[in-house]
Amino acid sequence: MSIRRITENVYELNLGKSNAFLIDDEKLTLIDTGEPDSSGLILELLQSIGRQPDDLKNILLTHSHPDHSGSAADLKAITGAKIYMHPAERKWVEAGYIPKPERPHFTGLVNRLIYRMFIAGAPGSITPFRIDRLLEDGEWLPIGGGIQAVHIPGHSEGQLAFFFPGAKNVLFAADACDNLFGLGYSTFYEDFEAGRHSLEKLATFDFDIACFGHGKSILHGAGMKFGRKFIGHHHHHGGHPQRAAAAAGEEATIRVHEPEERI
Ligand SMILES: [Zn+2]
Numbered sequence: 294m295s296i297r298r299i300t301e302n303v304y305e306l307n308l309g310k311s312n313a314f315l316i317d318d319e320k321l322t323l324i325d326t327g328e329p330d331s332s333g334l335i336l337e338l339l340q341s342i343g344r345q346p347d348d349l350k351n352i353l354l355t356h357s358h359p360d361h362s363g364s365a366a367d368l369k370a371i372t373g374a375k376i377y378m379h380p381a382e383r384k385w386v387e388a389g390y391i392p393k394p395e396r397p398h399f400t401g402l403v404n405r406l407i408y409r410m411f412i413a414g415a416p417g418s419i420t421p422f423r424i425d426r427l428l429e430d431g432e433w434l435p436i437g438g439g440i441q442a443v444h445i446p447g448h449s450e451g452q453l454a455f456f457f458p459g460a461k462n463v464l465f466a467a468d469a470c471d472n473l474f475g476l477g478y479s480t481f482y483e484d485f486e487a488g489r490h491s492l493e494k495l496a497t498f499d500f501d502i503a504c505f506g507h508g509k510s511i512l513h514g515a516g517m518k519f520g521r522k523f524i525g526h527h528h529h530h531g532g533h534p535q536r537a538a539a540a541a542g543e544e545a546t547i548r549v550h551e552p553e554e555r556i
């Protein structure tokens with residue numbers, strides 16, 4: 294359990310089983326809230342950097358899984374912060390129960406075992422809450438000079454990444470992938486084809502730093518690493534790493550997102 298400053302205005306909160314992130318824009322924005330009963334720990338970590346509970350104004354949720362949305366209700370009750378989320382998983386958080394996928398997809402034996410040991414039997418319940426503001430793909434929010442919601446279904450139907458070209462270009466990749474054993478596929482996917490497509494979409498953004506729901510943030514060259522890891526491989530039978538890397542390099546520079554709205 295620790296807090297680490299990763300750019301001038303972004304902090305990584307290691308909550309044990311998952312990460313949350315804090316954007317310090319005078320007022321505070323939290324990305325994800327950890328599993329249920331993490332609110333005390335999160336508020337302690339805020340205090341350790343000299344901030345108070347009522348400095349927290351916004352909670353952006355990447356998806357409904359209990360290790361991300363589990364403490365949103367408590368934090369909202371304590372701080373009055375507004376909760377933002379994609380509409381596709383609204384029904385689960387309002388019901389306070391997040392079902393497991395019927396047929397999860399695993400990219401390898403290790404992920405299958407991790408799922409079986411730590412996720413399959415975990416309770417899916419959270420304290421229910423209402424979403425204050427629904428976020429659609431591509432929307433910019435006037436936080437920290439502009440942060441963009443990017444819909445990345447696959448791991449879960451309504452998952453959002455957040456692209457934050459603040460002090461440095463940061464991508465909050467949620468559980469689209471993880472960095473537990475190096476950069477790699479997430480433990481499981483509801484829909485792997487959609488998940489792979491979402492990773493290709495993320496790889497086209499212009500970012501240097503990547504933050505994950507699980508595993509340490511990558512602080513340099515993260516966009517290049519996404520391109521090498523997630524673009525092109527399955528298009529080339531037999532594999533042409535150099536061609537994939539070249540394609541990734543080209544595509545990585547295509548989309549430079551300029552916020553439409555800055556405050
Ligand atoms: Zn998840």
Ligand SMILES: [Zn+2]
Pocket residue numbers: 311358360361468506507
């Ligand atoms: Zn997760």
